Amino acid sequence: MTLAVRPPRDADPRARSRGDQNGGPADPADPSDPSGPTDAARPTFERRPPSPQRRRRRRRDALLFGALIAPNLIAIIVFSYYPAIYNIGLSFMEWDFVAPSPEFVGLENYTDLFTDPNFGQVMMNTLIFTGVSVVGSIIGGLLLGSLLATKVPLTGFAQTMAFAPHMLPGAAVGILWLFMFDPNYGLSRWAFSLVGADSPDWTTTSDWSLWAITIAYTWQRLGFVTVICYTAILDLPKDLYEAAALDGAHGWKLFRNLTLPLLSPITFFLSITGIISAAQAFDIISIMTSGGPGVSSSTLSWMVYEEAFQKFDIGSASAAATVLLAILLVITYLQVRVGEKKVNYSS
Amino acid sequence: MSALTLENQKLSGAAGSSGSADAAGGGPRANRGRRRGPRRPLWLRVLLILAVLGTIAMFLVPLYWLFSSSLKPHGEIYSWPLQWIPTSLTLENFTDAWNSAPFDRFFVNSIITTGVGTFLELSLAILCAYAFVFVDFRFKKIAFALIIASMMLPGHVTLIVNYITVANLGWLNSYAGIILPGIASAFAMFLLYQFMRTIDKDILQAAEIDGAGHLRRMVLIVVPLSSPMILTATLIVMVGKWNEYVWPLIVTSTADMRTLPIGLLFLRSQEGYSNWGVIMAGAVFVSLPMLILFFLAQKRIIGGLAAGALK
Numbered sequence: 001m002t003l004a005v006r007p008p009r010d011a012d013p014r015a016r017s018r019g020d021q022n023g024g025p026a027d028p029a030d031p032s033d034p035s036g037p038t039d040a041a042r043p044t045f046e047r048r049p050p051s052p053q054r055r056r057r058r059r060r061d062a063l064l065f066g067a068l069i070a071p072n073l074i075a076i077i078v079f080s081y082y083p084a085i086y087n088i089g090l091s092f093m094e095w096d097f098v099a100p101s102p103e104f105v106g107l108e109n110y111t112d113l114f115t116d117p118n119f120g121q122v123m124m125n126t127l128i129f130t131g132v133s134v135v136g137s138i139i140g141g142l143l144l145g146s147l148l149a150t151k152v153p154l155t156g157f158a159q160t161m162a163f164a165p166h167m168l169p170g171a172a173v174g175i176l177w178l179f180m181f182d183p184n185y186g187l188s189r190w191a192f193s194l195v196g197a198d199s200p201d202w203t204t205t206s207d208w209s210l211w212a213i214t215i216a217y218t219w220q221r222l223g224f225v226t227v228i229c230y231t232a233i234l235d236l237p238k239d240l241y242e243a244a245a246l247d248g249a250h251g252w253k254l255f256r257n258l259t260l261p262l263l264s265p266i267t268f269f270l271s272i273t274g275i276i277s278a279a280q281a282f283d284i285i286s287i288m289t290s291g292g293p294g295v296s297s298s299t300l301s302w303m304v305y306e307e308a309f310q311k312f313d314i315g316s317a318s319a320a321a322t323v324l325l326a327i328l329l330v331i332t333y334l335q336v337r338v339g340e341k342k343v344n345y346s347s
Numbered sequence: 348m349s350a351l352t353l354e355n356q357k358l359s360g361a362a363g364s365s366g367s368a369d370a371a372g373g374g375p376r377a378n379r380g381r382r383r384g385p386r387r388p389l390w391l392r393v394l395l396i397l398a399v400l401g402t403i404a405m406f407l408v409p410l411y412w413l414f415s416s417s418l419k420p421h422g423e424i425y426s427w428p429l430q431w432i433p434t435s436l437t438l439e440n441f442t443d444a445w446n447s448a449p450f451d452r453f454f455v456n457s458i459i460t461t462g463v464g465t466f467l468e469l470s471l472a473i474l475c476a477y478a479f480v481f482v483d484f485r486f487k488k489i490a491f492a493l494i495i496a497s498m499m500l501p502g503h504v505t506l507i508v509n510y511i512t513v514a515n516l517g518w519l520n521s522y523a524g525i526i527l528p529g530i531a532s533a534f535a536m537f538l539l540y541q542f543m544r545t546i547d548k549d550i551l552q553a554a555e556i557d558g559a560g561h562l563r564r565m566v567l568i569v570v571p572l573s574s575p576m577i578l579t580a581t582l583i584v585m586v587g588k589w590n591e592y593v594w595p596l597i598v599t600s601t602a603d604m605r606t607l608p609i610g611l612l613f614l615r616s617q618e619g620y621s622n623w624g625v626i627m628a629g630a631v632f633v634s635l636p637m638l639i640l641f642f643l644a645q646k647r648i649i650g651g652l653a654a655g656a657l658k
Contacts, residue, residue, distance in 0.1 A: 068478035083508030
């Protein structure tokens, strides 16, 4: 082994000096490569610095690569990474967009935030909104996805209708639900009248406002989750089902013991992406309740907007955004860790 | 266990046609008839169809409500019991909405920001995906991770600083300010990257031997071959940009620079609860283009989103 390594080391300077003697391009050194000292040493010749031609080519490729990804990479750095980092810096400052420069206040924004009872309410709202919409859309999506996979008549049309809301602007979905939740002339009055009750004032009372935005958001998201589950169910290995059918498993038992475990990577993925997008839900909240009444339907993402662009308290807004970032980073980290395990498990 | 697998093999051997069709199809959608195996009893079939009808109603009724209300005269909206089927149709709500807010400007702004933004994002995505698939570079993986990881950065965290950046550049209330912060591409780039990896490298090698440089290979070979996925990515990106809400809301403050979704907020604050017909007409303005697009290309859009999620 040591023998095999040594000769090229000795040979290397020799080859280089030969190139120097020639003065010209070192190309002539190339043909000498195959006739190296020993056969065993040949593979290690690969480690020699590449010929100038190859090096030039490699440099040209690197330049080209840089040029091709530069526009995208620069845009991502300028509009994603830099703001995320600078935002953390701003969370230690006091600023109102108007003063010539931010003023350093240390952890004051955070202590203000965590001692503010409203912030506790906002965090609770975020948790409920995210939790209910994610769990609801996944349970609903699994059920509807399995239903669509039965391929009874009209499933194609049902899939189209379920997915359509996902295409609509959140602003339009929000305003549609605002109308449906109208206690006097909306569908809500009709639905409640069926059971002989009056419709609650969904968006104007603090008991109901959070549920109003949660329902509207879940309705919009459900179709997307359904279609992903449906596609994943169709991709499941067919032979396992044949074997299970021979074992006499079907219906709920089959779903519980075979489909669900096989789909677990997908449901896991959907819950992570669901959390990330629910934590950023904004348009529906803005149109339907503007976080109100009071802070009853205010989530972290609404609060960031309100503090920054309605109250012009940049420090507080940045601190809230940093909390949001920290939570989502932890969740993403969990996804990567658990996701790796899942892959190993299934393979 | 062994008996079972034997049985299974025999079965799939006997089934033959479906199994081999599956293998030949190869694609993920090839196993279409899996659940058809056992004939379902009639009651179950009826139950399933009822469930499907219920699903359709859950999504169709609100959408029907949106469109029918926009066409109802004022009196039929404000009536109880509810008027499910309008007795007369009117376009009055649409003309009222059009006149009470500068919807012509909103349309122009939405079309320009969506069109230009989509074109720029797709261009960046194509260049970037090409580089990752076909150009050698030692630190490729790091660059790739950097771009993909940006998908995990929530937009709300970058909002404040991006606003400051755009304000410093003097881009508030301008198309540049609305469009440029959104052109960075991770999802579309990822979709294209996945697709370009399946392109046969021999074709490109042949082109290289013929003396075609990277630029020509990209424009004349890779882009045409990737056109199905480019179209899918274009549609997905387009829908996202058309529906974009929070960024245009922040970065514009004058009515003549607002986009359609923001126009809806404007309309709502103007009409309040007293004129649902007009507000629904506004919602139809915003939604209809996306719904038409979806009904025309739903396979592509759903397929693209599913591919992004499942791979």
